[in-house]
Amino acid sequence: MIDTTLRATPRDAPRSNVLFNQILREFRAMPGLSLTLAQASQRFDLPEATCLRLLIRLTDADALCLRHDGRYELMMQPA
Numbered sequence: 001m002i003d004t005t006l007r008a009t010p011r012d013a014p015r016s017n018v019l020f021n022q023i024l025r026e027f028r029a030m031p032g033l034s035l036t037l038a039q040a041s042q043r044f045d046l047p048e049a050t051c052l053r054l055l056i057r058l059t060d061a062d063a064l065c066l067r068h069d070g071r072y073e074l075m076m077q078p079a
Helices: 009-030 037-043 048-060
Strands: 064-066 071-072
Touching: 009 048, 009 071, 037 048, 048 064, 048 071
Parallel strands: none
Antiparallel strands: 064 071
């Protein structure tokens, strides 16, 4: 069975883009910030399913990386 809670609908796109950019700005403003899904959900005041969708998008966009311990952090930029 496919988990439909991880699917965004077209009407969600504008809000999703705003949240995507807000989360990215937060990580960029705080170098070294490293959050689990639960911590990110609480910090950004989002349901875990919504937060997970955004964290996956940020990871897919090479903005964040998911560490082996389950924490998300800003992707290191090449020098």
